[in-house]
Amino acid sequence: VFLFADAAKLRRFCAAPKPFLEEAPRINAPGMHLGYVLAGPLRYRCKELAMRMQQVYGFDLVDLSEVIAQAMELEPSDLEAPIPEEDEAGADGEVAAPPPPPVEEPESPDLPRLTTAERQDLFEGRPLKAETLVRLVADSLKVGRNIELIREQREAIEAAKKRIADAEADGQEKPEDIVVDDDGKPVIELSEPLRQPERGFVVINFPQTAKELQLLQDQARLQIERVLVLKLLGDEPPDPVEFFAKQGYDDQVPLALTLEAQLASLEGLQAVEGVQVEEVPIEATEDEQFVHIQKLVDPFYPVVIDPSAAGDIPDPDEWDEEAAMEAAKDEDGNIAEKPVRPVVPWGVCGPYCPVTLKTDEWIFPGNKEFQHTFGNKVYTMADEKCS
Secondary structure (H helix, E strand, O other): OOOOOOHHHHHHHHHOOHHHHOOOOOOOOOOOOOEEEEEOHHHOOHHHHHHHHHHHHOOEEEEHHHHHHHHHHOOOOOOOOOOOOOOOEOOOOOEOOOOOOOOOOOOOOOOOOOOHHHHHHHHOOOOOOHHHHHHHHHHHOOOOHHHHHHHHHHHHHHHHHHHHHHHHHOOOOOOOOOOEOOOOOEOOOOOOOOOOOOOOEEEEOOOOOHHHHHHHHHHOOOOEEEEEEEEOOOOOOOOHHHHHHHOOHHHOOOHHHHHHHHHHHHHHHHHOOOOOEEEEEOOOOHHHHHHHHHHHHOOOOOOOOOHHHHOOOOOHHHOOHHHHHHHHEOOOOOEOOOOOOOOOOEOOOOOEOHHHHHHHOOOOEOOHHHEEEEOOEEEEOOOOOOO
16 A cells, blocks of 8 residues: 555656655655754763664764864864965075975864864863854754854844834835835845755754754754654653662762753753654663664654554464355355465464574474564564564
8 A cells, every 4th residue: 555645646656656666765765864863861872872873774973072072173163374474585685495384184174163262161161052062063964054044144134124124214115125025024035055964864962952952953954853862761660860870870970960950951852843752761772772763763664563454363273164164155055165274474484483583593483372464474473572
């Protein structure tokens, strides 16, 4: 079954379906640049899970802690180029040849940098401003130019508003070169198209506040598909302090105060309009967390068919030939087609548990109570945990 966005796309598919079926759909197809944020208290497993997303989907990773450390190794972005000294005449009146320029390691102009003032803030123990962090993320994804374009547009709009207000104060019509919308607000186009990331991306542990998330979208125009927040879930989740103390974090930070502040900030992300925040169980294993993330972000991630939609799985052992023959008779007692014993459409593992085969390298018979349909094939599991 295929679902289409509208009738026009349905007609395109019906006219020539092959081009749309040559490869399976995926969220990292060329031209797509979906953005995700992976955050959690104390950065717990954020880097590891983000790296797994990179391995599977080829996403770019932005780890601000690494970006800042790298920027501190580079020259400040506002450092003025040195003024060359004038050549001095030698003793014989001839101008001495200038010394050869020093050999310097080439630095990419695309690398995120800090200003002198921002570097000084870090040296003196002050945190970087949210606007600086947003700029570093944008520069890491090569869309830093967007911030300048949007700022120029806003300044042009404000200037146009002032000209309109001045004209009205003088009793004149608005300037003819200013275009306004239906509400009378100036319409100023961007001086050039906005940049887009080269591919999908994951920003690790940023933003952590609603303000930072809003700035990331407003100033850099980075669209975040989902914010994935690691959180203690369940009907009776463990106490956060106790959980992280068992993980060895109590020796690194003042645990209770840090967790209280970070958890409150992460909860605030829910308030940003138009952003979908999803929770990932922090107490699960890393493998379970990654599968949970894939189900959240990837609509094409393969999952077992819901039993209500998959149909009944036949059971040859319960087949009653006499009852089947009786049910096959028509009103005259004739049987048009003799019923046959049903056959289970087994998957590649047959009647054996694929989970046990994969994890323990052991062929173990499955249990009828734990059967699932996947890709129109039946797979049977050894027990409820494997199921």
